Amino acid sequence: MRNLFAFIYRFRAFLVFVLLEALCIYLIVQYNTYQGAAFFNSANRYVGRVLEFQSGVTDYFNLATVNSTLAQENALLREEVLKYRQANLTDSISQMDTTLLVATDSATVHPFSLHAGRVINNSVRRNNNYLTLSIGTEDGVEPGMGVIAPNGVVGRVKTVSAKYSTVTSLLHSQMLISAKIKKNNTMGTIKWLGGDYRTAILDYIPLHVQMSKGDTVVTSGYNTVFPEGIVVGTISSIVREADKSFYTVKVKLAVDFAQLTYVYVVENKQKAERDSLELNAGILPNE
Structure with missing residues (x-):
């Protein structure tokens, strides 16, 4: 003082x-x-x-909180898009019965829901690449669920803990995805052969199929992992080899795996029932 x-x-x-x-x-x-x-x-x-x-x-x-909130909102919006797409497919099948959609359970019309999660670990340079997400069983995630990004397919959930989950990336030597050429619905299988993380192969496309560069490849919906119509990529090259009965089709992947931040885990409410039925019937699941 x-x-x-x-x-x-x-x-x-x-x-x-x-x-x-x-x-x-x-x-x-x-x-x-x-x-x-x-x-x-x-x-x-x-x-x-x-x-x-x-x-x-x-x-x-506060960016982390804001981004998480936006991801949750985007998940809800994408659910609405999937619901609209599924309703259109159901409506096209049931044109002769206008009461079918009213009488059908909502889970039947729209069996998919999305869980937004942040990517906290990722690799693209290995032969077998994985991701780690910041969501787990507490958020409704289970092994075998599909994972998509805002612009395309990412992979499939491998293991899950209470708060985290690992994902087998599409950039994995053992990862196969059932896909189709959007314009003519020709079925094939997407597989990554290593090297360029932006390019995969679309196998089993017969030689009589008409296609061209730039055609969109989407998920087929033939499995319980991914909804039908999720973008995989676009055809970047088509080669007809003399000693093969199928085209060699390269696809430029829609997702840039080196820049993934938020993804959506796809929950199929009908997966257990369908898998159980096909297993009992001795039917191998489509990848």
């Missing part, structure tokens, strides 16, 4: 000067319209800049 009084006494003249200057500024601003308006406009501008900077800093540290 003694030091404080000593400081005030030492700089008493300067402190009185500052106090009088402040009082003068207050009186000028308070009792002069022009100076008051100029002062408050300037003050508002600088205060606005400070608040804007503060808001920017706060928003930066």
Whole structure:
């Protein structure tokens, strides 16, 4: 306290000067319209800049929460798209019975739901690549579920813990996906042969099939993992080899696996029933 009084006494003249200057500024601003308006406009501008900077800093540290919320909202929107697509497929099959859609259970019309998750580990340079997601059994994720990104197919859930899950990437030597050429519904199998992480092979396309570069390849819907019509990629090259009965078709994958941030795990509410039925019938599942 003694030091404080000593400081005030030492700089008493300067402190009185500052106090009088402040009082003068207050009186000028308070009792002069022009100076008051100029002062408050300037003050508002600088205060606005400070608040804007503060808001920017706060928003930066809240980005993880914002992104997670947006991913959840996108998952709901994509569910609606899948529901609309599934309803159209069902409607096209049941054109002769207009009451069928009304009498059909909602899980039958739309068996798929999506769970948004953040990618916390990923590889693209190995022969067998995997991803790790920040969601697990507590979020409804189970082994065998499909995984998609906003622009295409990603892979399949391999193992799950309470809060995390690992995914066998499409960029895996043992990963096969049942697919078809969208314009003519010709069935094939997508397989990654290594090397370029943006290119895969579409196998088993017969030589009589008409196709061209740029044609879209989508999931076939012949399994319980992926809904029908999810984009896999576009045809980038077609080669007819003399010693083979099928084309060698290269597909440019729609997903850039090196830049994955958020993905969606696909839950099929009818998977257990269908898998059990096909297993009992001795039918091998489509990849």
